[in-house]
Amino acid sequence: MRSTVSKAIIAALLCTPLAMGAYAQDGADEAAAQVEAAAPASAKPQAECPGNPNPLGVSRTVQIDTTGAPGFGFQHYKMYDFLQPKEVVLTFDDGPLPNRTTAILKALNAECTKAIFFSVGKVASGYPDILAEVAKSGHTIGGHTMNHKDLSKLPLDEAKAEIERSFSVIRRAVNGPTASFFRFPFLRHSNDTLQYLADRNVAVFSTDIDSFDYKGGTAKALVKRIMASLDKQGKGILLMHDIQPHTAAAMPDLLKQLKAGGYKIVHMTAKNPIQTLPEYDELVAKDMKGMPTVLTDRPMNSVIKTIDGE
Template sequence: MRRVAVLTAGCSVLAVLVGLGAGRAYFSAPNAPAATASSELTTGAIASRWPTPASEASKAPAPMVQPVVAKEPAAIPAPAPAPQQQACSNPNALGISRTVEIDTTGGPGLGLSQYRDYDFLEPGEVALTFDDGPWPVNTPAVLAALAAECVKAVFFPIGKHASWHPAILKQVVAAGHTVGSHTWSHVNLAIKPFPEAKAEIEKGISGTVLAAGQPTSPFFRFPQLRQTPELKAYLGERNIATFSIDIDSEDFRIHKPEQLITGVMTKLKKVGKGIILMHDFQKSTAQALPELLSQLKAGGYKVVFITAKDRVTTLPEYDAQVQPAQPAASNARPINSVIRTVSGAK
């Protein structure tokens, strides 16, 4: 397996103000909107003020010097650990063809339906992605199907769902999959005022990280793929990669597993490769996945596992907002000591 690094460059423009031998740094505003939806970088002006020359200083009284208060340095994202390598007990498994690592600096966009800059999949390669979890029964079934074929995927949980089912999200993490985020409550961010949309993004990240019990990947997908240039630019400033898609399973409306499989394979045959959008929230997806993976293998397709170079950093303001949503520790006894079947089928 070889690792391919998809690198992007993002920059913040540093303006330096030097006065009387003391330096002070100022950074570009974090909410500066981008000019277009494809903008990845923000820019700012560099301004400088130099000390009065000695020859001029004698002609004017010395200015009052205000003490400079040092600013806290920006948080540096922690590097992500190497993907977990788990033994595969299935000699005929689909498996992972290769693992790629994304440098999310500047917020690259991935998925050719919206972003054209980083076409990293080769013909015959697919990347599996799942939105809207974690969810009882369905997410564990998806995890079981992936494990049976020794493949890994990227999950984009809804923050609120993660807060309801943290144990299931921890199963996703423990299985070695990549975990991003998908807002707090799956609203259409494109029609929301910027502060409200920003809160949805940040609460989703905080809720997911809190439920996972550890920092997750700086990957994000817009609900319904609806974005604005301002929100895309904000994610770039946060060094969070935005994921779009290449192939839509349409499992939100197709609820017969056989039709779901046929639809995905037909689209894949047409385009030849791509990031596949599915939902571990959907029962039909959980039911269809074993056969879908089998058909991918039969068709000669290769699975690419997408990981991140760094971990996402949450913002304390939004950590505090989602904390009350986390369930309190339960004092309940084990269910089988409280409820048992005394007659009929077990």
């Protein structure tokens, strides 16, 4: 584990239960949110998915106008029922981590499909190269606080810092803009934090279907549970965690089961990227002095050359 990532944070994330319950977003302006079709239906053809003649693909891409903090995920925000029957949005929280996020990314890319990754800033600061690869692969990246704290229990100033530092770290990791999307740790918000995100024009995400992958178990059992929930509900935003080893192991089979079951993947993107705040960018730059800001795309053989031995 790199020194910039707290082992305690990773350990806590691996066994963190999500808060249940249902409460609607307060004061959101429904007219401010528009879910717009941004790409045509149908999975990507073979030419666009090397090695896979029949990929799961992306059935459509929707663009979200995040003005006023629209909420998505009927567990908490019962506002925008934009998914059609058999449509699924894949989301992952808490990463990135080696051998887990990377395995999930490999599985997604093999099926030429897309997801949303809600990254914890402290974890991203340790593995910026992995998060940069997520961005490079065309997935959407949103914030999930700096240290995975329950923002409903924090004074607004502390909650604001948790939100803004995570966005600054994520932007620094990918060396470019990221989505104005946010998911609260434990799915717990307060009226003050919702209002703050509304003022910042950041969309808020809950979930429709919780995988409960943080509870452990086998990859096979996880796939069975997710598919049973989807078959019962028929569609939805699916919550998983890219730090869980069994989730990473389950991903190839889960994607195959989704395809076999006739499910279609919807990719959610933001109309406008998050505009990070300079004061938090400066704080992050000081805290993460060794963190790269530019990642090279040069081939490995042009960077590394064996000069002795075979």
